[in-house]
Amino acid sequence: MKILISNDDGFRAEGIVALYEALKTIAEVEVVAPEHNNSAKSNALTLHTPLYVNRADNGFRYVNGTPADCVHIALTGLLGYRPDLVVSGINNGANMGDDTLYSGTVGAAMEGFLFGIPAIAVSQMEKGWAHVDAAAQKVKQLVAQMKSGDLLQAQPWLLNVNIPNLPLDQIRSPKLCRLGRRHAAEPVITQVDPRGQTMYWIGNAGPAMDDSEGTDFHAAKLGHMVVTPLKVDLTEHQSLEVWSSAFERWHVTEPS
Template sequence: MKILLSNDDGYQAPGIVALHEALKDLAEVEVVAPEHNNSAKSNALTLHAPLYVNTAANGFRYVNGTPADCVHIALTGLLGYTPDLVVSGINNGANMGDDTIYSGTVGAAMEGYLFGVPAIAFSQVQKGWSHLDAAALKARELVTYVLEHQRTGEAPWLLNVNIPNLPHEELKAFKVCRLGRRHAAEKVISQTSPRGDVMYWIGGAGPAKDDAEGTDFHAALQGHPTITPLKVDLTDHDALRYWSQAAAQVPGAK
């Protein structure tokens, strides 16, 4: 079995190092990850600048691009084969609710999914890497199940997993749940640069808005590692009929 491992925190981040250590005896694991932190890069691809691949002393390959770049390059020529599974993470902080839209961790996994490869994105709920060993072990348990039960030979699927920062013995069973929702992000932060120019920093993520039972926010707060199956189709199917009728009324429509 072959696993492609990537992330958005960069190839030297503790999360990807711990995840590689946890998975390396389950399969042949290749690491292709960003050179630098690429948090919140979502599915962005670099189209107007060259990308370079280098190899670190530990064998990890790193790219001067986004998480999606890393997986895209790996699957379209760098590896020379199609892996059985794409794994992304472990991210330094949660990717729950609306976070998944912006997440580079999810973006890397989604790139694998778009190429027809089953994929999992792993994140820790809180920043700081506390109990990272427990999160890596929990990730190993899920990947082991997937590989042993041959879930990689099926139609591609995409899982978003968030693991509370707890000792392994305090972590509860995996719980499958829907995405919650966040309130709007905090206000932008403006500062004046040393040259006198006004510069802006994007504000922090908003607090949970929908954290009802059944959401990833609620389950993680109870100590459950959460699993949310994701899909890419953004079509509002319920609105198709309405907009079809509306479009027919647009002047000039035939």
């Protein structure tokens, strides 16, 4: 089994080091990760500036680009082979609900999925890396179970996983959930720089709006390892018929 690891916190982040140490005991593992923190970069690719790959003293390779850049470069030429699995993380903080749209952690995993490779995005629910080794062991267990169940040979899939910051024996069983929803982000923060110009900082994410039973937010509160299958298709299938009727009423026709 060959695994590609990436993340969005940077190649020296505690989460990616713990993940590597855990997974290297069950697979051939390579790390290609961003040089610096790239949180909230989603699926962004760098198209107008050159990218460089370097190798760190710990053997990890790092790229002066986004998480998606790292996986894209790895899969299109750097590795020279096709991994069986892409794992992104372990992120410093949760990626639940609407966070998944912005997450660089999810973006890196999604890049692997877009290349037809099963992929997992992994985050701890709270910042600070408390019990990160326990989270890494839970990922190791999950990957081992997937391998034994032949899930790595199935059609490509994309999972978003959030793990509570708890000792290994206190993390409750994996629970499949849908994504919850958040309220709008908190107001932008403004400051004045030394030259008198106004600076703007994006505000913190808003509180959970939908944390009902069955959501990732709800299961997280109960201490479960939360697993959500994701898809890339953004089509609102349920409204296609509504829009079709609207277009018919507007007598939309092809030009003659």
